């Protein structure tokens with residue numbers, strides 16, 4: 001792939017490192033999570049992020065160039081705050097070779113497909129393999145079937161998504177950026193999933 | 206002073222070719238200026254197998270400019286000109302091979318109605334880009350163009366111009382990529398060719414010149430997936446040919462600002478450049494507020510034009526901060542740089558360019574520092590005000606001689622005054638029938654264009670005026686004319702006056718009934734005026750261009 005280098009390790013690559021920058025001190029309940037979205041162009045990555053960060057949905061598509069950086073802080077039920085630093089990458093083919101730039105420092109990779117497009121589902125599988133090969137071994141992966149509001153046009157069965165995610169040790173969810181269905185759940189649940197997975201790994205080690 | 210000859214190409218010796226004649230009806234209506242092709246509609250789904258299956262892997266991170274491109278350019282541009290006389294009146298339906306009795310598809314109908322077309326195709330005839338419509342539907346037409354090209358190539362050299370009646374077909378060959386413009390706008394060959402060069406430059410911005418290697422590996426390589434989602438970038442660029450003088454002047458323009466305001470912006474950008482940023486550019490729409498380059502790094506005005514067009518037309522940059530590879534063709538056509546891009550508001554944006562792919566967080570920090578200074582020094586609000594107030598207006602041209610310093614808009618009615626709203630209707634331009642001017646400083650690589658005002662106040666009139674300037678520009682830059690030249694040209698629309706010295710070029714438009722001697726005097730006043738306010742309209746000193 002010939003990609004020069006990754007982002008500097010200024011911030012932790014560990015999941016949920018205590019945030020010491022903003023007066024967080026040793027408070028382990030302030031987490032900082034670097035998250036990257038990958039997937040074919042047009043599956044709705046930017047819409048998911050904008051729904052999550054700004055609560056908006058804009059149906060006019062604005063194809064992403066390079067990658068956009070956004071952040072959002074949420075409070076979980078146990079009053080843990082989580083600051084997400086999100087790389088919304090471009091799905092256009094010409095940017096594929098640059099993906100490592102954005103996923104290398106990430107704790108979580110969210111791989112998105114469009115439930116009305118089998119091609120986008122195979123592209124998602126491509127990204128899973130790519131991350132398994134070149135990503136950090138402890139990156140937490142989520143598979144997301146977006147545009148769940150378009151049931152009548154569905155071409156990828158829920159079961160196919162579930163099966164594939166399970167086989168590859170991934171978190172799975174179907175979302176709709178348009179109706180906001182499961183968008184917050186995606187980001188909240190991924191934290192739970194990751195912390196329990198990390199915990200499990202620690203126990204297993 | 207000599208009158209400009211109306212057509213420079215008609216006297217060329219002609220070669221008769223039997224080509225499918227171009228249809229008159231292809232070009233029977235002028236496109237509406239404000240009509241933008243729907244750039245966001247088509248999103249071809251990409252190859253699911255592997256994103257890298259194209260084998261496209263441009264080099265990154267290198268900052269060494271190369272001279273290879275120059276050699277190649279010299280070779281590929283050594284081309285001859287051919288004039289074609291139509292053997293018979295053009296017929297409506299016979300321009301497409303195999304489609305002699307025109308039942309052309311729906312897609313072709315709308316684009317036949319245009320005066321000017323741009324096509325990009327590969328050496329093997331594969332469509333890459335077409336202005337009005339889906340390039341794949343035009344495959345038949347690409348084949349025709351390709352047939353023309355190979356015909357002429359076989360005859361020896363590359364063809365660069367074909368004339369068919371009132372249509373010109375201009376070709377530009379860039380390695381494996383052919384760019385074609387078909388037009389009956391009567392723009393000079395040099396202008397159209399310059400536009401093709403710019404279109405090619407925009408492709409390099411997006412893909413670098415390394416894309417040529419894909420054609421070396423596979424001559425039938427399909428480049429369209431690599432340009433996915435960029436239609437809007439090209440349609441906005443092509444649109445700018447009719448409103449942005451930078452496309453033919455090869456110079457950039459600044460947003461008029463108080464000297465101290467621009468200085469404040471420049472100082473903070475300089476700090477950033479000293480911390481390892483290659484170029485720091487602060488712009489408001491297509492106008493520069495300030496820019497700074499690292500030592501010895503120089504930024505070509507054409508690169509700025511292409512970069513600004515790329516950033517402004519790509520909507521996604523406006524949602525948040527972005528980090529994207531970009532290539533500056535004049536700086537280094539073979540390598541990507543990395544651009545941190547952030548919009549402070551709808552109009553004003555910052556671009557920080559670097560050679561290192563891992564500097565996002567550093568650049569983000571730089572932006573935070575810059576933003577704080579810009580807010581403290583009111584740069585952003587001043588920029589908004591300047592946008593509202595506009596720049597130089599011919600009505601404000603001060604009389605000669607002047608003493609003391611002058612400020613932009615000194616004699617101007619404030620923009621919130623009720624008098625202002627009456628102005629556009631009753632005004633008839635400035636002194637001696639001066640309607641508009643463009644002043645280009647050779648040393649600074651910058652130009653200033655006066656605001657449009659009555660009677661040149663519709664996009665159509667503005668476009669016509671720019672075409673007039675372009676013609677002047679082309680003829681003034683013809684080889685073999687000395688450094689000091691003037692041209693005075695009168696037609697039914699206006700008097701155009703052009704004055705070129707070693708220091709500047711002045712293009713001015715007057716009322717068609719304007720007195721010549723008076724017009725010349727007025728041009729002197731314009732030059733004096735520009736000098737008087739140069740602190741506010743130009744970025745002075747610290748120009749990365751001049752040394």
Ligand SMILES: Nc1nc2c(ncn2[C@@H]2O[C@H](COP(=O)(O)OP(=O)(O)OP(=O)(O)O)[C@@H](O)[C@H]2O)c(=O)[nH]1
Nearest residue numbers: 041042043044045046047059061064091147177178
């Ligand atoms: N019906 C429906 N449409 C959606 C949904 N999410 C996104 N879209 C539409 O899908 C199109 C593409 O969405 P984007 O978010 O721009 O896609 P992307 O994945 O960011 O694409 P790239 O930036 O090119 O990689 C937009 O026109 C949206 O209107 C959804 O949940 N439901």
Ligand SMILES: [Mg+2]
Nearest residue numbers: 045046063064
């Ligand atoms: Mg996107």
